[in-house]
Amino acid sequence: MKILKLIFKNSLRHKLRTALTIFGIAIAVIAFGLLRTVVTAWYSSVKAASANRLIVRQSVSFIFPLPYSYREKIAQVPGVKEVTFANWFGGTYIDKNNFFARLAVDADTYFEVYNEFVLPKDQLDTFKKERNSCVIGADIAKKYHLKLGDVITLDGDIYPGRWEFVVRGIYQPKFKSTDAMQMLFHWSYLDETMKQEMPGRAGDVGWFVVLINDPAQSASISNQIDGIFNNSTAETKTETEAAFQQGFIQSSSAIITSMNFISFVIIGIIMLVLGNTMIMSARERTREYAVLKTLGFSGKHLAGIILGESLLISFLGGGIGLLLTFPIVSGFSQFIPKGIFPVFEIEPITIIFSCGSAILIGIVAALFPIQRALTTRIVDGIRFSG
Amino acid sequence: MADIIQVKNVSKSYWRDSIETSVLHDISLDIKEGEFMALMGPSGSGKTTLLNLISGIDKPTRGEIIINGTDISRLNESSLAKWRSNNIGFVFQFYNLIPVLTAFENVELPILLTKLSKAERKQHVETALNIVGLNDRMDHYPKQLSGGQEQRVAIARAIVTDPVILVADEPTGDLDRNSAGEILILMERLNQEFNKTILMVTHDPHAASKAHVIRHLEKGDLIQETV
Numbered sequence: 001m002k003i004l005k006l007i008f009k010n011s012l013r014h015k016l017r018t019a020l021t022i023f024g025i026a027i028a029v030i031a032f033g034l035l036r037t038v039v040t041a042w043y044s045s046v047k048a049a050s051a052n053r054l055i056v057r058q059s060v061s062f063i064f065p066l067p068y069s070y071r072e073k074i075a076q077v078p079g080v081k082e083v084t085f086a087n088w089f090g091g092t093y094i095d096k097n098n099f100f101a102r103l104a105v106d107a108d109t110y111f112e113v114y115n116e117f118v119l120p121k122d123q124l125d126t127f128k129k130e131r132n133s134c135v136i137g138a139d140i141a142k143k144y145h146l147k148l149g150d151v152i153t154l155d156g157d158i159y160p161g162r163w164e165f166v167v168r169g170i171y172q173p174k175f176k177s178t179d180a181m182q183m184l185f186h187w188s189y190l191d192e193t194m195k196q197e198m199p200g201r202a203g204d205v206g207w208f209v210v211l212i213n214d215p216a217q218s219a220s221i222s223n224q225i226d227g228i229f230n231n232s233t234a235e236t237k238t239e240t241e242a243a244f245q246q247g248f249i250q251s252s253s254a255i256i257t258s259m260n261f262i263s264f265v266i267i268g269i270i271m272l273v274l275g276n277t278m279i280m281s282a283r284e285r286t287r288e289y290a291v292l293k294t295l296g297f298s299g300k301h302l303a304g305i306i307l308g309e310s311l312l313i314s315f316l317g318g319g320i321g322l323l324l325t326f327p328i329v330s331g332f333s334q335f336i337p338k339g340i341f342p343v344f345e346i347e348p349i350t351i352i353f354s355c356g357s358a359i360l361i362g363i364v365a366a367l368f369p370i371q372r373a374l375t376t377r378i379v380d381g382i383r384f385s386g
Numbered sequence: 387m388a389d390i391i392q393v394k395n396v397s398k399s400y401w402r403d404s405i406e407t408s409v410l411h412d413i414s415l416d417i418k419e420g421e422f423m424a425l426m427g428p429s430g431s432g433k434t435t436l437l438n439l440i441s442g443i444d445k446p447t448r449g450e451i452i453i454n455g456t457d458i459s460r461l462n463e464s465s466l467a468k469w470r471s472n473n474i475g476f477v478f479q480f481y482n483l484i485p486v487l488t489a490f491e492n493v494e495l496p497i498l499l500t501k502l503s504k505a506e507r508k509q510h511v512e513t514a515l516n517i518v519g520l521n522d523r524m525d526h527y528p529k530q531l532s533g534g535q536e537q538r539v540a541i542a543r544a545i546v547t548d549p550v551i552l553v554a555d556e557p558t559g560d561l562d563r564n565s566a567g568e569i570l571i572l573m574e575r576l577n578q579e580f581n582k583t584i585l586m587v588t589h590d591p592h593a594a595s596k597a598h599v600i601r602h603l604e605k606g607d608l609i610q611e612t613v
């Protein structure tokens with residue numbers, strides 16, 4: 001269109017101011033994208049939880065163990081398809097910075113219940129047979145260049161000592177949200193060692209994982225399980241895996257909520273930044289707008305010129321910000337220990353939000369200047385010296 | 387010749403905090419087609435106000451303004467905008483060019499709103515710039531021009547739509563003697579060669595002497611006096 005040139009030239013009138021505004025918008029969009037990515041990553045780790053799995057833990061805290069003997073009783077509850085269990089092992093691999101989940105699990109049932117950990121049949125069979133073997137996620141194998149037959153040595157802390165495991169399986173994640181940063185080995189191997197060295201801790205199970213037939217039954221089955229162990233020495237608390245996950249990261253939930261909030265505050269701030277620039281420009285051009293009106297330009301034309309400039313700036317800022325968000329998020333993800341978030345990626349919804357915000361910001365920032373340009377009478381505009 | 391501009395019993399008041407200030411009192415004035423009229427008077431006497439009413443950028447409180455048969459005091463905002471772009475050419479004291487546009491683009495502004503093709507627009511702009519003698523400055527920005535040149539670009543912008551009436555509010559008020567002289571010669575030419583009806587507000591008796599008719603405003607009242 002013919003007035004595009006005027007819009008473009010207008011935006012270049014104060015090059016530094018326009019550049020700073022674009023820069024400010026870009027920074028804000030990056031911050032927004034990064035925050036949203038953390039927020040969505042957090043929620044996706046909860047979403048990744050399966051609806052037909054229940055977690056049975058000690059009612060006070062999951063750091064207290066449950067007796068192995070509960071397994072049989074849980075299995076008898078109607079609607080329960082399979083019961084497996086795990087212990088948090090902790091420990092250190094090479095050095096403290098190498099964070100990933102290390103779990104002692106029931107080799108016979110664990111992969112049945114966690115069918116999103118895809119393990120070739122022959123590897124599973126070998127794993128089941130060899131008591132000091134382990135299975136690792138594909139991401140661990142990649143990160144530490146491990147292959148089948150390699151030995152992983154862990155320095156125990158919860159379970160003191162030096163522990164050696166032979167890698168007999170590498171599982172692939174079935175979904176993008178599946179955590180491929182877990183190391184799983186035989187609970188029985190751990191338990192045998194405990195029997196010899198710390199008999200008091202033999203037979204301890206961290207938590208049970210219950211596979212149920214019908215997710216709709218989860219509440220009643222949970223109640224029944226907890227009912228069995230009511231008034232026993234170790235009462236249980238059973239909840240869906242999603243609820244368990246959420247509780248597991250409960251401490252971070254307040255931070256997530258505030259990040260969520262801040263990400264939208266940022267949008268508000270960009271509106272003010274651009275709004276301010278547009279108001280300054282419109283004020284300086286009061287006389288020019290009056291002249292344009294004198295020459296026959298209508299309110300629509302003026303609104304178009306102002307809105308065009310506002311959108312031009314917000315799109316440039318938003319576009320640059322969005323383009324930079326990708327490398328920055330992927331750079332940022334290098335610093336997040338793998339395994340905290342199963343997925344750390346910019347989601348489409350974040351991109352949509354960013355683009356939508358850019359449009360919204362451009363429009364909102366133009367409203368006041370447009371209103372001013374339209375309501376200023378020509379005679380007042382021409383007399384204006386500002 | 388017929389009266390192209392008829393101002394009939396026009397009054398204009400401004401209100402501030404519900405206090406009425408009467409600026410023009412019951413003014414009647416006729417201007418013939420092809421006339422060159424100068425409007426003089428002390429500061430604050432209402433010259434600009436009257437000019438604004440005649441050129442349709444302000445509305446009278448009472449009375450009628452009939453231009454070329456149209457009572458413009460009855461037109462609404464948007465028809466008035468359209469009417470202005472077809473009938474009136476404006477020249478301001480401070481030129482009021484758009485600083486980010488070249489001389490060519492400034493002159494092109496009023497005809498951007500028309501259906502003219504790009505080539506036709508170019509032709510019109512070049513003709514207008516030719517008349518004011520600035521063909522060689524087409525690609526200059528306002529700040530690269532002298533005051534007199536800026537005002538000539540502004541005049542080219544005023545005539546590019548080929549309006550019948552030119553209004554000028556102290557067009558030489560901000561210029562040195564020489565440049566002012568050039569502008570006045572140009573105004574005379576536009577009047578004589580191109581038959582533009584011109585209404586010019588001025589403080590300068592020399593400028594006014596170029597006109598056929600001089601009218602004086604005094605505290606909102608018109609005093610007739612013919613040269």
Ligand SMILES: Nc1ncnc2c1ncn2[C@@H]1O[C@H](COP(=O)(O)OP(=O)(O)OP(=O)(O)O)[C@@H](O)[C@H]1O
Nearest residue numbers: 379380400409427428429430431432433434435436
């Ligand atoms: N928009 C306005 N609101 C209020 N009062 C106004 C307005 N415009 C003009 N006036 C008043 O109307 C009177 C006439 O103003 P006008 O600008 O027409 O004078 P002028 O003859 O052009 O003066 P000058 O020679 O200084 O340009 C002045 O007293 C001025 O203060």
Ligand SMILES: [Mg+2]
Nearest residue numbers: 433434435555
């Ligand atoms: Mg004046």
